[in-house]
Structure formats: C-alpha cells, structure tokens
Amino acid sequence: MLFQKREALDKHLFIIAGEESGDQHASALLKEIKQLSPNLIVSGLGGKHLEAQGMQNILDLTQLAITGITGVLTHLKAIRQAFKITQAYLLKHRPDAVILVDYPGFNLRMAKWIKKNIGCPVIYYISPQIWAWKAKRIEIIKQNVDHMAVILPFEKAIYEQAKVSVSYVGHPLRESLLNLPSKEACREQFSWSADETILAILPGSRKAEIARHMPVMIKSLKILKTQARFQNLKLVIPVAKSLSQNDFLPYLKEIPELELIDGQAQNVVQAADAVVVSSGTASLECAILAKPSCIIYKSSWLNYYLATRWMKVKYLGLSNLLLNQMVIPELLQVDCNPKELSKMLQALLEESDWRMSMINRLNDLKSMLLPADGPKLAQTTLHFFKYS
Template sequence: MAEALSFSLVAGEASGDLLAGLLLGGMRDKWPDMRSAGIGGPRMAAQGFEPWWPYEKLAVRGYVEVLRHYREIVGIRHQLRERLLANPPSAFIGVDAPDFNLDLERDLKAQGIPAIHFVCPSIWAWRADRVEKIRQSVDHVLCIFPFETDLLAQHGIDATYVGHPLAKNIPDVPDRAAARTALGLPQDATVVALLPGSRSSEIEYLAHRFLQAAQRMAKQQPGLYFVLPAMPALRARIEAIAKDVGEVPNLLVLNGQSHAALAACDVTLIASGTATLEAALFKRPMVIAYNMNWLSWQIMRRKKLQPWVGLPNILCQDFVVPELLQDAATPDALAHEVLQWLANPAAAAAVQQRFATLHDTLRRDTPALAAHAIEKVLAR
C-alpha cells in the first residue's frame, strides 16, 4: 500500500488560517489519509492539521514591528526548515505570509521538495521587484484573483486561478436577521461593525481611533449599535483600550465572529487587509482605514504601485469605498465617512451591486481546483 501523503503548511495570520482550513478540506476530500503539520490555527486544526507553532507567532505587520520580533521569527523559520529537510513532506504549501514563506520555499525547493504558494503576493499593488524571488522560490502559485495567472506567466511562473475560497462560502445574500438574532441585536437597529484588525500591532494603532470614532457617531446619531469582533488572544487588550477611551453606547465586543458581525451590520469601519474583501463579499458598505508606525508607513508608501490600498477598490479599479490612511484616519474623519453611508441609501445600494458583480467573478470551487493543481505538481 502506498504511503499516505504528508503536507507542511504555514499560515501567518487569522485570514491565512481561514484560507488554509478551506484548502485542507478540499485536499482531505482528495486524499483522506493525508497528514498535515506546520504553523497554523484552529481552522486548520479542525481539518486534522498538527500546529507545531501557532500562527500568532508570525502575525506582525510593518517593517519596524517585524524588526522587534525578527530574532524569534527567524528562529522559528530555521527550526521548521531543519525539521522539514530531515523529514521531507510530499509538498510544502505556504499560505500568504510571503515575507516568511518565500525564503523557506526557496530553500525547500532547492532540496527537491515541491513548493506551492497559496495567494499570489500582491506584486500588482506594490513591491513588483518581488516577482523574481517568487520565480526562484516556488513550483506553482495558487491565485485567488483572475488576472494574476497571466501576470505570473509573463515571468515564467506556473500558476492556477482557483478563485477566492470565501466567495463560495459566503452567501450571495447574507442573512442579516439571523446574524442579529445570534448576536442579540435588535432587528430594527442600525448596526456599525468595527474591525480594527487581527494583529496586536493593528489593535495598538487602530482600536483607539475606531472606538473614538464610534463615540462621535453615537453622539451625532443616537441609537446606533456597535459590534467589535476580537480575536480571543487580543480581547483583553481591546477591552482595556475601550475602558481607556470611555463609554461607547451599545458596544458589543465579540469573541471572534467577524462574519456574524459583517452579516449583521449596515456598514463597517474596517482595517485595510483581507477582511475588506470579506466585507465586500458580504455586500457591506465600508470605510477602510489604516495607521502604522511612521517609519514603516514611509517605507511602504514608496513601494505602492496603485492609488488604492483596499482590496475592494483595487479589484474594482476605482475608489468605490473611502480609504483613510495614516494621518487622515482621525476619529472625526472616520465617523464622518461612516455616517455618510448611513445618510445615503442610494450610494450604499450602488456599492452593494458592485460587490455582487465582484462576488460572481471570484466564486469558484476553490478547494477542489486547488487540490487538483497540487496533484499535478506532485505528478511531475
């Protein structure tokens, strides 16, 4: 009997854990006896994945912030590389987290271990010079946006468009009433979802601003309800920040449940990142915000290739939703932009239609397509 396939995966944050969990589901359908281990979180573990380290160890964003954790992160990568070289898996799959995964993939590929990267690094948005590193590091890229495969092919990189897995898992018309019932929210309330991010650095830079914006919104439009999904590991810090900011009327801090919050809300104030695409798939008007260490911002803005940073705007090639970045992300400005959506139902309906079209473009049987692509890599 043939030995069961084994895969090593690395996801570096909550969104990667979600994507990898869906990917592992498709892989398990194809290879029921497979084994998987590496760096990940609870959604991967639910698919039988063995986490050697939790993804939180890698969940750092920004150049200065990474430097503070550099030694630990590099140590983890060295230990993982040595472990995989000593006991090679059938293939390695890096799930996003390119700063961590590409170097590891390059070393594993050089030793004959197939290296696959799930989620094409955003070379179309910033750091275009990274394309050569991708070519050297991976055997195949699983792309979640349709234009990426042609871009990679121009540089001799094999790739497959597999769609965005969340597009298949999020319904065309989310059940707002059921979400509100599940969260204990009044059905007739106006609800604002506050999503300041899933990394500790994002919480430090954004949670104060988001909660202060909520205070201003509540003052200008009494009766609003606010839901704030918190990663369990960060909930205590968020609650401490909320206490420091002062009372926010009708604020509900949740344990995770970001999808329930997006389904329940009328509009969301949200940190730039993968969650903005999730909000678009939930057809929710949004205000995208970001703030980070000043030096990290100066470095990052110089590498930006497009006028947008939010995924919904990049994919629509238009400022369909506002982006308030760095110094522009003041509590007053954030509150004003969120209230503009509530005051203009026609604009909200128009952006929801744009997001419905985007949803259709991204919907594919991602787990099955990805597993099939992985199978072709293994057959080489």
C-alpha cells in the same frame, strides 16, 4: 484521469500560513484535501483554524503576524527562531510537498531554502501582490516555486507571461460569502432585533493594529454618540481567533456597550448596517457582501513612507483596486483621525444616494470574482505528491 482520488498512506504535507486570513483559507483547503486523501499526514505552521482541521502545528505563526519594516525589526529574533525551528523540523521529517500560504516576507525565503535543502514540490497559494509592489519577487517565485495558485483572475496572466506554472483557483471568499445566511437570519442568530442600527467594527487581526486603530475608533464613536439619533447605535466587534477578548478590555472601559463576539466576522458583517474595517482581507469580505464601509489603516511613519515609495497602485483596498475606483472610502495614516472617521461613519449610517451608489457598485464585485477555471487546488496538490 490526471486527478483522481488516491490514498496517501504515508505521504506528508507541510503547510505554512502566517496570518489569520491565511490560516482560515488554508484550513478550508486542508479540509478539501483530507476529503480526497484522509490518511495524509499534515503538519506545519499556522493557527487555530488549521489545528481544527487536524494539522499538527509546530509553531503558531499567526502570533507573529507583522507588517512593515518596523514590525520585522521588532520581531527579528522571533522570526529567526521560527526559521530555525521550521528548518530543523523539515530536515528531520522531509515532507513530500509544501504549501506556502500568502505571508511572502517569510514564505519566499522559506521557498528558497526548501528548494535547496529539501527538494520537494512547493505550491504557493495566494500570490504576493507583485502587481502592487515588489514586482521583482516574481523571479524568486520562478526559481523556487513549482506551482502558483492565484485567487484573482488577472494574476494568472502575470505568471503565464513569466512562464511560471499557475492556475486560477477562485477566490476563497467567494463560496463562503455567497452562501452566507441572510441579514435577517444572522441577526436572529445573535439575538439582535430587525429594527436595530448596527455598526460592525473590524480593527484588524494583529495586536499592533488594535493598538493603532482602537483609540481612533473609540474617540470617533464618542463623537458619533453625542448625536441623539445614534444614542442607541449597536456596536459590535467580532474578535479574530489570533486575538482574545482580553485585548479589548481597555476599550470597554471607554465604551462599555461595545459587544464582543468570538470570531464569526462574516455573519456579524452580514447582520450589520455599516462597517469600519482595517485594510486587508476583511475589507474585501465587506465589499463582496456589499456593505457600506470605510477602510482605515495606521502604521508607523517609517512603514508608511516606504509603502508610499514602493506601491504602484492608486488604492489600498483590494475592492477599490478591482473596481478601479474609490468606491469604499479609505482613511489612511493622518486622515485616520476621530474627526474624519466620525463624519464618515455618520454618512455610512444614513440613507443617501451616495450610500446606495456604493452598494450598487460593490454588487459588481460578485461577478468579477469568477469560479476556478480548472481543477481545484486540493486535486492539484495531490498531483504533486510522488506516489509509488
């Protein structure tokens, strides 16, 4: 067989994952890889999830999670330093294979450098959204990436057409979310009663997102709580591992009853009645769990202007893109304000035909995220090692 369990006694795998979600997905992949090859040496750039799976982390790249041109300009010195550290490490240790996870602004540049200076196989897990914007990135991928591992079924055809080696490996959220405990079990886990009304608040995994989103959320919640029926509404924030509870302390002064929980976002969302969520991977998690949700996002005006000029799609939320319909409402930029958000939260928390229709449409997503149609990525990764 092409893929069989083999020991990699002195083989070295290098991983780069630059955001909270990428760190999570990469850690799940690394767990599978180490089950097949437990003696594999693994180092890279990532966060706490990869560290927990035994990766030697030379730099916590999740702390550099940035978006847009203004984020790049603000952190340009730190980004350059991260490149220099990574390049020096790779030249010294010369890994046998590299896995790049999402984070295309950093990883595509690194792929070009690795191809030229290291020459080892490069596997790219979780494709840049070339179907939404920056379609020309596919040329960089074609020249510098040995294999694309995509997580959305329609992405495979895009790369096949461009004659790029590609496999559809299934969405990493599919198994974890479909195997979550029930809503009742999750409430019991957090000692929440069955009759409480719970709103889960997921403002993002970057400090810049917290700074832009939380003031709007706090003002919205204050408006909502002026209504008698929402006086006892439970408000819960699962804090991403790339952040700390200290990042939310200023907002607790505004609404002391906010409950902070370290991590466990999926279980918190499962337990909730509705969710307000920053655009990104977390919004897709809410959709797969069929939770009445609202997607919000605010960025700098320069980032917003450039995004509206470059984007080729109608929606920001991946769930809406997959369903080709605005199923989950999106409040973006100027529309992300306390008046509009408080009205949307009220609608999400009240029983209605619109709310039930949203739940029914979101249930269709589960059948769209198909299982992998070939070998698992862990097996494919080991295939790319040059075994002696």
